[in-house]
């Protein structure tokens with residue numbers, strides 16, 4: 502008979518079997534778990550009470566650092582006042598306020614915001630919006646979507662299809678049809694150990710012209726790229742690359758989508774990477790930092806002309822047949838508003854910009870350590886490529902993450918054998934030094 506008695510509250514579970522963890526090496530994790538119980542500022546606290554310095558901003562999310570009481574209080578207050586409101590045909594003032602605040606941070610022309618709950622949903626929303634826009638604009642033949650090799654746009658069928666990471670694609674059949682990819686912008690021989698934008702590589706954008714020649718511009722709806730490819734191991738855009746992509750897309754009537762799920766909200770020292778690079782896309786996706794990771798939220802910033810094209814037909818009719826039960830959720834909106842206040846009041850984007858050169862210099866001191874093949878830095882982000890072990894790609898990276906957590910009180914993110922550093926933007930110079938020193942120890946430990 503099933504035991505229905507209430508379970509005692511425990512801080513450390515003794516059965517890890519039921520939770521099938523996402524994007525996790527489940528068997529390895531469950532043999533040697535990395536369990537977290539708390540977080541404050543630059544640190545996580547483990548279930549056994551250790552203080553771990555966070556070199557990953559959680560997962561590129563917690564740009565304002567952890568445990569911000571302003572955000573926690575806003576969430577609590579909102580949950581008590583209005584727990585849920587239907588976002589279809591009804592609204593809450595906070596959603597309109599947050600949309601306006603986000604649009605104010607974005608480059609001119611990106612004046613409308615469509616909310617969802619994650620980066621994956623934001624990518625799929627932007628892709629659907631692009632297809633629908635062409636359809637209502639009398640160019641229904643534009644159905645082809647173009648991504649980029651090594652791109653990551655989440656795990657929906659749209660995002661997976663335009664994504665360019667083979668391991669994320671190969672289990673899932675044909676995915677969307679009518680998708681193509683431009684090449685990645687990385688060439689180690691020409692770009693190794695670059696701080697900021699590599700000089701070499703603007704010409705990779707010209708490959709889009711080849712796809713236009715192959716497929717015909719009138720079949721292509723949109724191109725989606727990350728201004729800095731994060732999940733594949735921190736690949737900054739080469740100088741001039743994004744401008745070139747903008748020129749080619751404009752010339753051929755193709756929509757340009759920037760996936761700023763990682764680069765949004767200060768990661769590159771600006772509200773959006775579009776501002777850093779002086780290139781305005783037609784659609785821009787965001788998530789993660791919008792709520793400092795404290796509540797799930799994503800969204801798409803949309804150019805006026807695209808939004809306005811939908812605003813026709815009978816006024817009682819839904820203009821864009823898309824949305825989520827939790828779009829603009831009250832708790833996420835409250836978290837988002839409190840987060841934007843902190844970014845503004847603490848001048849965190851400016852701080853990220855100011856500390857970027859020191860961060861880059863410090864990380865570059867790791868050059869010359871065993872197995873370090875390349876280091877790339879951009880904004881408050883760095884990718885450190887380690888040589889793979891023979892016949893065991895990813896194993897050295899995994900060992901590094903374990904050594905960091907268990908032996909060096911450091912949280913790292915890995916992408917295969919690349920170590921990704923992407924700390925909260927509140928980081929100070931001493932903490933940069935501490936992280937780099939710990940990463941050095943980890944690299945030696947896995948040599």
Ligand SMILES: Cc1ncc(COP(=O)(O)O)c(C=O)c1O
Pocket residue numbers: 618619620621622624653654655656727731732760761762763788789
């Ligand atoms: C560029 C980019 N797009 C989309 C996503 C997917 O976001 P989510 O995991 O919130 O669905 C991510 C996640 O890391 C990302 O880096």
